[in-house]
Amino acid sequence: MKACGIITEYNPLHNGHIHHIKEARRISGCDVLIAVMSGNFVQRGEPAICDKWTRAKEAIAQGCDLIIELPLPYAIQSAQQFAYGAVETLKLAQVEDLVFGSETNDLGVLQKIAALDSDGFRDLMKEGLSPVKAYEMIFGRFYANDILGIHYLKALQGSTITPHTIKRIGNYHDNTLTAAQKQIVSATALRTALANKEDISAFSPMQITPHPSLEAYYPLIRYLLLSMPASSLNTYALMDEGIEAWLCKQAKEHAKWDTFLSACICKRYTASRIKRTLLHLLLQMQRGSYPIDHLRVLAFNAKGKAWLKQLKGKTAIAVKFAQLPVAYRRLYEKSAYLYAYPEVVANDSVKKEWQSAQFLTNE
Known part of the structure; x- marks a missing residue:
């Protein structure tokens, strides 16, 4: 075969x-x-x-x-x-x-x-x-x-x-x-x-x-970003190069998913990159192989x-x-x-x- x-x-x-x-x-x-x-x-x-x-x-x-x-x-x-x-x-x-x-x-x-x-x-x-x-x-x-x-x-x-x-x-x-x-x-x-x-x-x-799309998870995402210390956030996979501080800053300023995501997108971070990072946060997926x-x-x-x-x-x-x-x-x-x-x-x-x-x- x-x-x-x-x-x-x-x-x-x-x-x-x-x-x-x-x-x-x-x-x-x-x-x-x-x-x-x-x-x-x-x-x-x-x-x-x-x-x-x-x-x-x-x-x-x-x-x-x-x-x-x-x-x-x-x-x-x-x-x-x-x-x-x-x-x-x-x-x-x-x-x-x-x-x-x-x-x-x-x-x-x-x-x-x-x-x-x-x-x-x-x-x-x-x-x-x-x-x-x-x-x-x-x-x-x-x-x-x-x-x-x-x-x-x-x-x-x-x-x-x-x-x-x-x-x-x-x-x-x-x-x-x-x-x-x-x-x-x-x-x-x-x-x-x-x-x-x-x-x-x-x-x-x-x-x-x-x-439902990731928008349905935003209340939980926002809570995690605003309640967890940076020392914990940056232990998760994809939370590197300062993206955790960037996400926390935008979460603090934006209560709605659409405006949060739009604010996060920049030359360095695409929408998909941001969303993948947030999934790693939600899954509590630590760095490692x-x-x-x-x-x-x-x-x-x-x-x-x-x-x-x-x-x-x-x-x-x-x-x-x-x-x-x-x-x-x-x-x-x-x-x-x-x-x-x-x-x-x-x-x-x-x-x-x-x-x-x-x-x-x-x-």
Whole structure:
């Protein structure tokens, strides 16, 4: 059997993702398609539009065979760390190919950039530029999928996994649905439509009530920022280079989320960087390393089950919550309670966290 990997969030899963699934199968000729997927919190620094179990179930229905959770410490990190965590997870899953979306769809160019020394990139960030601006200064304008792709290729260096790109379809910056658009639109547009209670059935198979955004957590965020000493705040991951003082200053001046976030955004800190930092605060995630030494399975079908059986004895596999390493169990317990914080979801997501992986069919 041959396995191909894809890296996903499905926030929510839409027609563009279904195209990606089909193309990954076609390009790789795989027997098993394995998706590494973010859990209840995603890379843009927000709670996922719906819980990871629901999204994993839909992914199996749309053609994936095995859904593995991207470890939370890497899911809510910068593109570099997100890519590293995802690729390391796919290495553990022993895939032979990785297929990812790209705006340029020029693998050769992306590989050349990935091979370049990154000292200049780090120096620009030290001067206060955001990662996206630093990339523009060095390499010219690149969009989100290409930047992620460059980091995937960096993480793949020295591995036997073969990368492939597919052309990303649709406009990444669309934030509304219009009649003139085709059936592939951005996840941003779908999240906006769901928040406005619009019908998204032409664009996505998922019909869901969206989880509240990070705005719902602002009273708690503000309390923590204004009540905790700086010596405690700066022990958390991403609380560095003085961002804790900056966040506290803005929290003191702004009682509403929108004005707080707008005030926090600057040349050094993007909205996503700020929100990821706040998630680390809410999760009380200390600095330190989280080894990628296991696969947490969220859902699988018969082909996925056969692949897991093939991996048994070679890779630590957690199909049940109790099989997770202790440090990860503690972290996922906290994340489950945090995801359930808004009253609208009550304790449902907490109960789900302790369930075993879902065995599903594609029918």
